[in-house]
Amino acid sequence: MTNVTDTIPTWLSAEDLNLARARLPIVYLDVIPVRVDEAGRITRVGLLLRGRPDGSISRALISGRVLHGERIREALLRHIEKDLGALALPQLPTNPAPFTVAEYFPDPEISGFHDPRQHAVSLVYVVPVKGDCSPSQDALDLVWLTPKEAMSQNVRAEMTGGQDQLVQMALAHAGAHS
Amino acid sequence: MTNVTDTIPTWLSAEDLNLARARLPIVYLDVIPVRVDEAGRITRVGLLLRGRPDGSISRALISGRVLHGERIREALLRHIEKDLGALALPQLPTNPAPFTVAEYFPDPEISGFHDPRQHAVSLVYVVPVKGDCSPSQDALDLVWLTPKEAMSQNVRAEMTGGQDQLVQMALAHAGAHS
Amino acid sequence: MTNVTDTIPTWLSAEDLNLARARLPIVYLDVIPVRVDEAGRITRVGLLLRGRPDGSISRALISGRVLHGERIREALLRHIEKDLGALALPQLPTNPAPFTVAEYFPDPEISGFHDPRQHAVSLVYVVPVKGDCSPSQDALDLVWLTPKEAMSQNVRAEMTGGQDQLVQMALAHAGAHS
Amino acid sequence: MTNVTDTIPTWLSAEDLNLARARLPIVYLDVIPVRVDEAGRITRVGLLLRGRPDGSISRALISGRVLHGERIREALLRHIEKDLGALALPQLPTNPAPFTVAEYFPDPEISGFHDPRQHAVSLVYVVPVKGDCSPSQDALDLVWLTPKEAMSQNVRAEMTGGQDQLVQMALAHAGAHS
Numbered sequence: 001m002t003n004v005t006d007t008i009p010t011w012l013s014a015e016d017l018n019l020a021r022a023r024l025p026i027v028y029l030d031v032i033p034v035r036v037d038e039a040g041r042i043t044r045v046g047l048l049l050r051g052r053p054d055g056s057i058s059r060a061l062i063s064g065r066v067l068h069g070e071r072i073r074e075a076l077l078r079h080i081e082k083d084l085g086a087l088a089l090p091q092l093p094t095n096p097a098p099f100t101v102a103e104y105f106p107d108p109e110i111s112g113f114h115d116p117r118q119h120a121v122s123l124v125y126v127v128p129v130k131g132d133c134s135p136s137q138d139a140l141d142l143v144w145l146t147p148k149e150a151m152s153q154n155v156r157a158e159m160t161g162g163q164d165q166l167v168q169m170a171l172a173h174a175g176a177h178s
Numbered sequence: 179m180t181n182v183t184d185t186i187p188t189w190l191s192a193e194d195l196n197l198a199r200a201r202l203p204i205v206y207l208d209v210i211p212v213r214v215d216e217a218g219r220i221t222r223v224g225l226l227l228r229g230r231p232d233g234s235i236s237r238a239l240i241s242g243r244v245l246h247g248e249r250i251r252e253a254l255l256r257h258i259e260k261d262l263g264a265l266a267l268p269q270l271p272t273n274p275a276p277f278t279v280a281e282y283f284p285d286p287e288i289s290g291f292h293d294p295r296q297h298a299v300s301l302v303y304v305v306p307v308k309g310d311c312s313p314s315q316d317a318l319d320l321v322w323l324t325p326k327e328a329m330s331q332n333v334r335a336e337m338t339g340g341q342d343q344l345v346q347m348a349l350a351h352a353g354a355h356s
Numbered sequence: 357m358t359n360v361t362d363t364i365p366t367w368l369s370a371e372d373l374n375l376a377r378a379r380l381p382i383v384y385l386d387v388i389p390v391r392v393d394e395a396g397r398i399t400r401v402g403l404l405l406r407g408r409p410d411g412s413i414s415r416a417l418i419s420g421r422v423l424h425g426e427r428i429r430e431a432l433l434r435h436i437e438k439d440l441g442a443l444a445l446p447q448l449p450t451n452p453a454p455f456t457v458a459e460y461f462p463d464p465e466i467s468g469f470h471d472p473r474q475h476a477v478s479l480v481y482v483v484p485v486k487g488d489c490s491p492s493q494d495a496l497d498l499v500w501l502t503p504k505e506a507m508s509q510n511v512r513a514e515m516t517g518g519q520d521q522l523v524q525m526a527l528a529h530a531g532a533h534s
Numbered sequence: 535m536t537n538v539t540d541t542i543p544t545w546l547s548a549e550d551l552n553l554a555r556a557r558l559p560i561v562y563l564d565v566i567p568v569r570v571d572e573a574g575r576i577t578r579v580g581l582l583l584r585g586r587p588d589g590s591i592s593r594a595l596i597s598g599r600v601l602h603g604e605r606i607r608e609a610l611l612r613h614i615e616k617d618l619g620a621l622a623l624p625q626l627p628t629n630p631a632p633f634t635v636a637e638y639f640p641d642p643e644i645s646g647f648h649d650p651r652q653h654a655v656s657l658v659y660v661v662p663v664k665g666d667c668s669p670s671q672d673a674l675d676l677v678w679l680t681p682k683e684a685m686s687q688n689v690r691a692e693m694t695g696g697q698d699q700l701v702q703m704a705l706a707h708a709g710a711h712s
């Protein structure tokens with residue numbers, strides 16, 4: 001499943017990626033991992049904890065790029081495994097359409113979604129996970145909050161880039177009351 | 179979780195149900211049960227086989243009423259268990275909205291969805307099932323077809339009331355090609 | 357377009373409707389009327405003002421029953437015309453699926469949506485209106501609020517039955533930030 | 535509304551675009567323009583006619599890139615105006631989420647959506663147009679087909695890259711029968 005010509009490598013050097021980011025919107029994914037009861041109702045929302053350069057903690061969603069030649073479903077599985085481990089048992093939706101689209105811009109005023117590095121067009125999905133989750137990579141921890149906790153001002157204040165909005169939108173989409 | 183007054187029974191006699199059916203649209207559900215791969219892609223569509231009075235076989239979806247006082251999610255679980263057994267492990271979607279709505283009428287010309295007994299407004303869901311399915315009640319059997327088989331003219335001809343349309347719509351919704 | 361038998365009238369006497377309401381969920385619609393800019397972004401949310409028996413004012417959505425034999429799209433047009441007048445020019449969505457479903461119960465604890473009269477299963481739609489709106493029937497007035505105003509605690513407190521939730525969900529669905 | 539640094543131009547030379555296309559998925563849009571009746575039902579589907587290098591005619595949707603720094607809604611309006619003219623009066627949906635996502639690859643076997651130039655992730659929308667449409671740019675003509683005509687094998691055979699699938703999916707999404 002390769003789409004590469006013989007002469008052009010598909011990986012991007014850091015320099016090339018920076019160059020591309022200045023010229024093209026980047027295809028992104030955001031995932032809100034959730035626990036559900038047997039009737040499909042969201043009982044918990046998973047948020048990653050990450051350390052910030054200034055020593056503070058921020059809460060974050062599972063996010064990342066879709067690579068050249070990669071299917072969206074494969075990218076979803078890859079990013080979920082990257083952040084929750086290989087035993088999370090994500091249940092991807094049958095419908096390939098995201099429940100919303102977040103447009104991140106370097107200028108925080110444009111859309112309310114902010115990414116200082118790039119203009120990213122992010123497809124956003126709610127994904128129930130059934131298995132064991134162990135935060136990996138650069139995540140310090142993973143917390144499972146009730147919908148009510150996830151909608152509280154305290155929690156929202158610890159998220160960046162507008163991702164707290166995505167959590168609200170995901171819960172509204174799932175019929176949870178605010 | 180009862181919404182009953184003390185004096186009026188919530189169950190309907192056959193006569194009362196017939197009377198109500200002649201005067202009010204009935205809240206219905208249709209479920210297309212599917213098998214999915216680990217990336218959420220539909221690999222099989224489940225269709226029930228039922229005997230018809232004339233001795234022929236028809237293929238059918240999981241369908242039924244929402245009862246007074248019953249939540250939609252509970253009605254979905256009840257009807258899935260009724261037709262697929264208690265070990266089917268259905269994965270109800272987090273979003274309570276159906277992917278489409280089918281309006282059944284006694285007159286087949288009105289909407290293309292036909293139910294000789296009643297005007298039913300049916301909320302239609304695609305539901306992955308992960309467990310063992312054993313058709314019960316009045317279903318003779320359950321067959322699992324590939325999306326391509328489920329879209330074939332042969333199979334469509336064995337469905338009634340417009341339910342073949344719901345299968346096509348479900349597969350289109352899931353990104354399957356026809 | 358009638359589905360009536362010759363002997364049973366489709367209209368319901370007040371008594372019959374009360375009897376049916378005690379035994380069957382009723383098919384309902386809720387509409388959040390909006391003004392949009394040329395790019396489809398919601399600029400205003402329309403809320404009806406109604407007088408309550410105690411002399412206070414409540415804000416409400418466009419709501420009502422689907423009648424026996426009536427298509428959902430026709431019922432949407434009928435209720436919009438009933439509340440906004442004949443010149444509102446509603447733009448019904450091409451997709452017949454509601455963006456969410458609200459389950460109203462006489463017991464306010466069950467779902468968060470409350471209707472003392474009945475168990476109603478309500479299909480909820482966001483409908484842009486392009487024309488002149490003049491509140492009619494029992495509505496005292498119609499106000500057009502910005503999304504921010506519509507999400508404020510003051511406005512939410514003036515809505516009943518959980519309809520403030522539907523406004524929040526509609527705005528989240530449309531990508532508006534809270 | 536610029537997100538450009540001072541030193542890097544946001545436009546891409548043909549060479550740079552080719553280079554980027556070999557390394558990153560490109561953010562794309564597909565639009566199925568439709569005529570609707572007053573109840574929101576699709577009455578006609580618009581297809582562009584384009585001449586192909588070999589002298590044959592192909593039918594096509596409205597398609598194109600999202601530019602760096604550009605909002606999706608602005609890109610939708612730009613591409614619709616480019617292909618249908620400035621008087622088309624498109625009614626963009628209030629929901630920013632596409633009804634489906636098409637993943638185009640240079641290899642036609644991967645997803646069924648094929649673009650020899652690039653890996654494109656395309657957000658697909660159904661957009662009612664109310665005004666006068668005059669095909670412009672490289673489109674030879676615009677035809678308005680009934681849903682039934684648009685689903686016929688003849689018409690499907692004149693579309694390329696899998697776009698006939700998007701028309702089928704759009705009509706299924708809108709509740710049209712096949």
